[in-house]
Amino acid sequence: DAGITQSPRYKITETGRQVTLMCHQTWSHSYMFWYRQDLGHGLRLIYYSAAADITDKGEVPDGYVVSRSKTENFPLTLESATRSQTSVYFCASREGRFGNTIYFGEGSWLTVV
Amino acid sequence: DAKTTQPNSMESNEEEPVHLPCNHSTISGTDYIHWYRQLPSQGPEYVIHGLTSNVNNRMASLAIAEDRKSSTLILHRATLRDAAVYYCIRGGQGAQKLVFGQGTRLTINP
Numbered sequence: 001d002a003g004i005t006q007s008p009r010y011k012i013t014e015t016g017r018q019v020t021l022m023c024h025q026t027w028s029h030s031y032m033f034w035y036r037q038d039l040g041h042g043l044r045l046i047y048y049s050a051a052a053d054i055t056d057k058g059e060v061p062d063g064y065v066v067s068r069s070k071t072e073n074f075p076l077t078l079e080s081a082t083r084s085q086t087s088v089y090f091c092a093s094r095e096g097r098f099g100n101t102i103y104f105g106e107g108s109w110l111t112v113v
Numbered sequence: 114d115a116k117t118t119q120p121n122s123m124e125s126n127e128e129e130p131v132h133l134p135c136n137h138s139t140i141s142g143t144d145y146i147h148w149y150r151q152l153p154s155q156g157p158e159y160v161i162h163g164l165t166s167n168v169n170n171r172m173a174s175l176a177i178a179e180d181r182k183s184s185t186l187i188l189h190r191a192t193l194r195d196a197a198v199y200y201c202i203r204g205g206q207g208a209q210k211l212v213f214g215q216g217t218r219l220t221i222n223p
Contacts, residue, residue: 033210042200043157043213058210090156102149102211104156 003027006091006105013112019078021108023091031094032074033102034058034066036087043090049074081112117201122218125191133186133217135201140181144204147211148175148186150197157200157213160186196221 004025013019023032030051035043035058045058047066055066063085065077074093078085091105118136125131137146147162161168161175163184168175174187188195198216 035213042198042215045210045212048210059212092156101159101162102157104158107154107156 004091004093004103004105006089006108008108009106010109011111013081013110015081015083015112017081019081019110021076021078021089021091021110023074023076023105025072025074025091025093025103027093027095027103028071029093029095029103030071032068033092033094034064034074034076035090035092036060036085037090037107038087046076046089078110081110083112086110086112116212117203117214119199119201119214119217121215122220124220124222126222127193128190131188131191131195131219131221133188133199133201133219134183135185136183137201137203138182140203142181144181146175146177146181146184147202147204148173149200149202149213150195151200151216152194152197160199191219191221193221193223195219 007022033048034046037043044060046064047058049055049068052068052071068074089108092102094100094102145162145164148160149157150160151157161170161173163175163177176185198218200213200216202211
C-alpha cells in the first residue's frame with residue numbers, strides 16, 4: 001500500500017544539468033499534479049495531467065517538462081537546472097475532477113548549486 | 114482566478130477550539146471549498162470539504178456562511194500536532210486543478 005511515492009527525496013545538482021524527479025502512484029488515479037514550494041511560501045502548480053498522454057501547464061511551467069506515458073507515472077524534468085529552481089517539489093494525484101481528495105507525496109528536496 | 118484570503122498566521126492554546134477563517138467573496142454557486150493542511154516537512158493532507166452545508170468529520174468541522182462568501186475551519190480541541198499551515202481552496206465541479214494560496218500558519222501553545 002505505497003500510495004504515492006517520489007524519488008529522489010533529496011538531490012543536489014549543478015546549474016545547467018538536467019534533472020528528473022519521479023512520481024509513482026498505485027491507485028490508478030486519473031489526475032496527477034506537480035507543485036513546487038519555495039522556503040516559507042505556499043504551493044505553486046507547475047504542471048498537471050488529466051490522463052495518460054494529456055498534460056497541461058499550471059502557474060509556473062517555464063523550465064520544466066513533463067510526460068505521462070503511463071497512468072501511474074508522472075515524471076518532472078528540469079531541462080537545464082537554475083538556482084531559482086531550488087525548491088521542494090510535491091507530486092499529487094486525484095481520482096476524477098474537483099470534489100475528490102488530492103493525495104500528496106512526501107516531497108523531493110532539490111538544491112541547485 | 115479562484116483566490117481565497119486567509120490570515121497569514123494564528124495562534125491558539127492546546128485543548129482550546131480554533132477557528133480558522135477564509136474569505137472567498139467571488140465564489141460561484143458550484144464551487145466547493147476544500148481545506149488542506151501541511152505539517153512541517155510533509156506534503157499537504159486533506160482535512161475537509163463542503164459546498165453549502167456545514168460539514169463534520171473526525172478531524173474538524175467546516176462552517177460555511179449562508180452567502181458562501183466565507184467559511185471557517187473549526188478544530189474543536191487543538192493539540193500540538195495540529196500546528197501546521199492550513200490552506201483554504203475553492204474550485205468548481207469541473208475544475209481540473211487546485212490553486213493553493215499562502216495559507217494560515219497555526220501555532221499551538223502548550
